[in-house]
Amino acid sequence: xxxxxxxxxxxxxxxxQSDEFQDIKGVIHQRLVERIExxxxxxASWPQHVVHRFxxxxxxxxxxxxxxxxxxxxxxxxxxxxxxxxxxxxxxxELMDDESxxxxxxxxxxxxxxxxxxxxxRSRVRFIDNRHLMRIVxxxxxxxxxxxxxxxxMVDARLPNGGRLxxxxxxxxxxxxxxxIRKFRTRPLQASDLLAYGTLNQEMLxxxxxxxxxxxxxxxxxxxxxxxxxxxxxxxxxxxxxERVITIEDAAELQLLHEHVVRLESRPxxxxxxxEISPRDLLRNSLRMRxxxxxxxxVRGGEAVEMLQAMNTGxxxxxxxxxxxxxRESIHRLEMLLHFGGWQGSEFxxxxxxxxxxxxxxxxARLPSGxxxxxxxxxxxxxxxxxxxxxxxxxxxxxxxxxxxxxxxACKPQLHKLAHLAPPTPWGSGA
Numbered sequence: 001x002x003x004x005x006x007x008x009x010x011x012x013x014x015x016x017q018s019d020e021f022q023d024i025k026g027v028i029h030q031r032l033v034e035r036i037e038x039x040x041x042x043x044a045s046w047p048q049h050v051v052h053r054f055x056x057x058x059x060x061x062x063x064x065x066x067x068x069x070x071x072x073x074x075x076x077x078x079x080x081x082x083x084x085x086x087x088x089x090x091x092x093x094e095l096m097d098d099e100s101x102x103x104x105x106x107x108x109x110x111x112x113x114x115x116x117x118x119x120x121x122r123s124r125v126r127f128i129d130n131r132h133l134m135r136i137v138x139x140x141x142x143x144x145x146x147x148x149x150x151x152x153x154m155v156d157a158r159l160p161n162g163g164r165l166x167x168x169x170x171x172x173x174x175x176x177x178x179x180x181i182r183k184f185r186t187r188p189l190q191a192s193d194l195l196a197y198g199t200l201n202q203e204m205l206x207x208x209x210x211x212x213x214x215x216x217x218x219x220x221x222x223x224x225x226x227x228x229x230x231x232x233x234x235x236x237x238x239x240x241x242x243e244r245v246i247t248i249e250d251a252a253e254l255q256l257l258h259e260h261v262v263r264l265e266s267r268p269x270x271x272x273x274x275x276e277i278s279p280r281d282l283l284r285n286s287l288r289m290r291x292x293x294x295x296x297x298x299v300r301g302g303e304a305v306e307m308l309q310a311m312n313t314g315x316x317x318x319x320x321x322x323x324x325x326x327x328r329e330s331i332h333r334l335e336m337l338l339h340f341g342g343w344q345g346s347e348f349x350x351x352x353x354x355x356x357x358x359x360x361x362x363x364x365a366r367l368p369s370g371x372x373x374x375x376x377x378x379x380x381x382x383x384x385x386x387x388x389x390x391x392x393x394x395x396x397x398x399x400x401x402x403x404x405x406x407x408x409x410a411c412k413p414q415l416h417k418l419a420h421l422a423p424p425t426p427w428g429s430g431a
Contacts, residue, residue, distance in 0.1 A: 032058055060075065092112075103182055118372060153169045156251065162253070164184075220362045221364070237256075246289060249298070293317045299334075304340075307320060331354060355388050355389075358380050359380065360377060363378070379414065
């Protein structure tokens with residue numbers, strides 16, 4: 001019988017979390033390393049099933065010769081973990097292979113948390129000690145050309161599979177090495193997936209699809225883990241073929257299913273005279289690359305100036321995400337970012353710039369139950385009394401149907417650019 005040693009029910013869970021079990025595993029690992037050196041073979045070239053068979057034989061020999069207190073299931077667990085150690089990322093390998101795991105959060109060698117279905121939970125994996133954890137960290141970042149040590153205790157990088165890795169180590173971290181991994185799906189979410197998950201309803205999806213096709217500028221707002229990037233990926237699927245799309249990101253996360261995409265990624269400054277290339281630099285350069293649409297992974301700095309100018313000067317249909325908790329906060333944050341970017345002009349003109357650039361704000365949220373919802377779709381209508389005016393077209397009303405809530409169509413668009421996007425169903429109805 002196979003056990004899920006990471007997340008499932010395991011009657012030997014307490015023992016496998018003990019230092020005694022980890023010490024035994026560490027001794028067997030050292031024995032494996034010595035045996036590989038004795039054999040003098042190219043271990044990296046072995047197929048995984050051969051490695052597994054080799055590890056199983058060595059573990060059984062060790063247990064028999066040293067009377068280690070391991071039963072058959074313990075041995076099976078050790079074999080799997082050491083095979084992962086030699087061919088992959090050790091304790092993290094099973095979590096990396098699990099499609100249902102979205103985030104992996106390591107707080108020192110004994111604490112590993114994961115996010116599944118929007119909720120954090122403790123995982124049943126651990127490292128032997130912090131040195132073991134650091135070996136795995138170095139194995140992950142070495143192919144990326146990055147380093148982490150006391151002189152450079154933080155690193156943020158993109159993994160070869162498109163995921164994102166952040167590492168921070170002592171003395172900056174007091175918990176030991178802290179690792180945060182954001183995994184990306186091998187298959188980007190489709191519109192049908194979001195409908196099935198209840199992220200939005202068909203009426204909202206149809207409206208947004210028409211908005212994308214008719215080149216509305218859309219800002220996707222939400223908090224941490226609300227699904228902004230996945231939603232942006234989904235919306236980009238409605239961009240008509242034949243258009244040239246340029247994406248600009250701090251760490252490349254977007255996976256646009258479009259035939260003509262140019263992906264640009266910023267570069268932090270570093271040692272050896274490596275010059276910084278900021279998202280603002282990339283945005284300025286992208287305007288010389290004949291884009292039909294510009295997609296900014298997340299606007300968070302001075303690039304807001306160039307982004308809004310691009311939206312106002314012939315690059316309709318552009319999109320971006322922003323980290324805020326409401327549509328109104330999105331406007332306030334854009335104002336702040338424009339000031340950070342050196343905006344020259346009055347407050348009134350600044351708000352006219354925002355109102356002229358952004359057509360729709362889509363607000364996402366992750367509810368306490370872990371589910372993600374589009375909680376609001378709002379249009380920016382004008383500047384009234386020196387305030388950017390907006391009206392809500394759709395909302396997710398939590399109170400209307402208990403915990404799950406219900407989607408409500410609030411009102412008809414006012415802007416001429418959006419008015420023809422109204423669905424044939426009556427406005428003001430629930431869905």
